Amino acid sequence: MRGIFFAIFSFVVVVVLIPLVILTSCDINILPRNRVEERAIIESDLSIKIYNHETKQTMELYLEDYLLNVVASEMPAAFEIEALKAQAVAARTYAIWRYMNHSKQGGHPEHPSAVLCTSHTHCQEWLSTEELLKRHGQKWFDQYWSKIEEAVNSTTGVVMTYNMNPIEPLYHSTSGGATENSEDVFATAKPYLRSVSSPYEQGSPVLVDNKVITVKEFINRMKREKSSIKISERNLASQIKIIQRTQGGSIKEIQIGDQTFTGSQIRRMFDLRSADFNVDINGSSVEFTTRGYGHGVGMSQWGANGMAKQGSDFEEILSHYYQGITLNKIKSYK
Template sequence: MKRNHPVRQSMAVSGLLLAALFLLPLAVIVPFRAELFDREPPVDETEGAPFVSGELDARTTLKVLDGDTVVEMDLGTYLVGVVRAEMPASFHQEALKAQAVAARTYTLHKIQSGGNHGEQADICTDSTCCQAYISEERARANWGGDADDYEAKVETAVKETDGQAILYGGVPILAVFHSSSAGLTRAAGEVWLNDLPYLQAVESPEETDRIPNYYSRVEFTAAECKEKLLAAFPEADLSGPISGWLQNAVTDSAGSVETVEVGGVTVKGARVRSALGLRSACFDWEARDGKLVFYVTGYGHGVGMSQYGADKMAADGADYREILTHYYTGVTVDSYLPG
């Protein structure tokens, strides 16, 4: 037993040495454990740095009605959301810049004319009332793998046109726009009640083979068509054969229906388009097998800038100023600050 004592003593010493070897690094590391091992706050990799507006756009603060909530943001931040929503980010950069200036001008015109929301808000995110708007998060989800490039293009379009507006007589115009026309845009008076000197018909270089649903076909049963038309035109007489419900269409130079008789009542083609949910007022129709079949060209009201036409002009080398002064008659493009 006594002969084993040195062995046990030696093992004890070895154990202490091993423990020291393991514990010594911990003694050094523990005081700095937070710096070495603590996780940093998570980074949202779906969005980049927040957009910073240019000097002129940053001076205008908007009250934007988004659903039931009013959100305050500067003009540039709002415009980025509008351009994301209103024009495909795959379009050429000069087309996106033209869209940014058109959207800025439309917004300034809304502010100066009193808009649709009184003191509650300057503008809203409903495209049927004002302009469409989409957040960066939602846009990125739609864009997928192109999100970084597309967001950069949109932000660049807004920032590089900082404060630029389309002016007629020194005042921002009603800068309406649409997706695609039927080779010619339409004058405002052909679509709405009042004509405007800067919203006149001009040629539009659409590339029809690359525009989704440029030509569309819609058919309605007699019952469906009667319900929709009478809801919009209750004074119409649709008691006769379906083939006679729409007659005597008058078309403009672009081939769009300017006026048409619905059950004996003369109405704007734009109202028929709205009543039936057609993609544009450039339509023809026929009665077939007890149904009305409509053949439609283009998308939108056809007034102002055609977005696909703008992209074709950009592809051919036009800059945003050339695009805008082509689609809006007699205007200038210059810096503008609301008074």
């Protein structure tokens, strides 16, 4: 009996008490789904340090103020308001996730003075108001800034969690019809980053893209990447074989010459929009046809906008692209 009691006690501690302690330490309040109207606006008193790649300086901004410029930089302001709200929640969750993982050390190893940076290739894109005005003009600002404020302010404090912890909410421009399992792109399997359909991306200008290079250039790049590769111009098409695709449609493994590569490697080498591509040889040219833009994991921004146009609210959008998550609210940033 003592052994059974100990086993039950251990199960309760691991499955129930530990997650509750973590949740309490994060000061997050669980909210019921579809009850956005009951979320009280909270004071945004968390200041967060961001390394600015443009000025080479570390800034300190209130989180909600930081998010205004992230949403304006990461997603077209002409998108539907519910898509912008989804982007605001994703960006806030990402910032909190970074903060919880790196604030105790003072910053991220690649920018030790700050937990976040302004580069979209490493963290989230953040452009100053002056940079946004320079890029888009005053008319854009007058037309859309209040809309961006609405997207951020109406979701103040709302984040996504899985098992009571903030998630790593990856997102990208366009998936090409289906998103990717995280382990197929970044090696680590995350239960909330599963491959899902993304059927409403028809408006994306990068849904399908073509890139053409010469056969000679193709072979030279392959040899620069792997000097031992055996490949020739003659019958090149027979030397390229797609071995396996991921659940989301991207190339998982491709054979070129006598070597194998991942789709991500080929995407990087030839600066393709995505790893979901086909290769065709036309005479002296090599043509890549890609679907989508970005790594393909998490929320498709154009897919989110398509869902919003179909009538989905931001909660439905987020629950589709991030499987099994709960929308929660930070009670206090203090």
